[in-house]
Amino acid sequence: MSDLGDWLDFLALIALIVYRWDLGAPALAALSVTVALPRIAIGPFAGVWVDRWPRRTVMVVADLARAVIVLGLVLAPDLPTVLALVFAKGVFSTFFSPARQATIRQTVPQEDLLAASSLAQLSVQVGKVMGPVLGGILVAIAGPRAAFAVDSGTFLVSALFLIQLPSYSRPAGDEGEGEEEEPSAGVWNEFRAGLRYISHRASLGIAIGSMSAALFMIFIIDSIGVLALKELGATEALFGVAVGSIGLGTALGAVAIGQWGQRFAPVGLMGGGQIVSGAAVAVLGAAVILSLRGTGLEWVGIYFLVGLSAAAVMVSYGYILQVETPPEMMGRVFASADGVQTVFQLAAPPLGAALAQAFGIGPVLAAAGIGLALIGALVVLASPRVHIASGDIRASLA
Secondary structure, three states, X not given: OHHHHXXXXXXXXXXXXXXXXXXXXXXXXXXXXXXXXXXXXXHHHHHHHHHHOOHHHHHHHHHHHHHHHHHHHOOOOOHHHHHHHHHHHHHHHHHHHHHHHHHHHHHOOHHHHHHHHHHHHHHHHHHHHHHHHHHHHHHHHHOHHHHHHHHHHHHHHHHHHHHOOOOOOOOOOOOOOOOOOOOOOOHHHHHHHHHHHHHHOHHHHHHHHHHHHHHHHHHHHHHHHHHHHHHOOOOHHHHHHHHHHHHHHHHHHHHHHHHHHHHOOHHHHHHHHHHHHHHHHHXXXXXXXXXXXXXXXXXXXHHHHHHHHHHHHHHHHHHHHHHHOOHHHHHHHHHHHHHHHHHHHHHHHHHHHHHHXXXXXXXXXXXXXXXXXXXXXXXXXXXXXXXXXXXXXXXXXX
16 A cells, blocks of 8 residues: 555646646656655665664554645645655655565565565555556546545555554664674664675675666666657557556566566576566667667567566565565665665666767667676676575575
């Protein structure tokens, strides 16, 4: 429900800003920055508090706060008020997400963490697909402010689910890898301890670093993907089908990996997904360069393949973070990784647009795809030398 809530107001915000208030690109850019800023500036430090406080309480309070904040969007009179409320919602989201990941780590047996990671990714993808669809229906029927009211309700329902959880406090125990902290350690010291832990675990460094680089390539691809399909003769309707096929591919991929992914080492599975995604995007870029034409279904198939292989990347990444991080540090590790990746996500679209303007859409798309595939190849090559806490998924299930 909280994943649905995260996306339900997406289309409503755009409808309000673009169609009701008739504001242009600068307003949309301000919205994008406002959404990302809490994850960069506040998220890593929020992870410290998540590791200190009871996780259930953090999630319930974050949901209740977001319900009130989103309800405030119903009455927001202008863009500055909307941006302030969106920022406030983002602040509470930076507490909710690491608390959720930490609770999964603390409650799920290690042999079931892969399935839990798959279900979590499936939830995110369903929210991404269903949220804008439901938001669009609500906007069409009753306007964007009605969508905000319904969105507020999704966070209340989420809180009602979470209240039923046992209350999990910060687990007792050492920090692992030689890192020890006094109970009275300051926020900055605990934050640094989280970063040191990441730097001392090759598996976490590879997972977070390659995921950040991959997201950078993916967001460059996303920023010019619609232009590539347009040059290939795809209609607006076909573009919608292609985008939807990514979500469908990712959802099906998450289910498949939850069922059969235990047969593979997680680092290698992550790298393999990056190779396939990159190769598919490079083919799309080559098609633009060569001015190929077809029925259009070919491009939908490529987008579906990208989504399918992306599931291998995201589920494996989530699993590696879960199994390689002690429960008492889960908030810091997850939030720090998310902050780093958000910086790359913000930088990619303007760079992609500038490169496409300078060199053309096809070459940039092909180069980004090749770059993503090369990242995956390096990850696959490193996989045999990377120790996962459980050895590999197969060992944890043996």
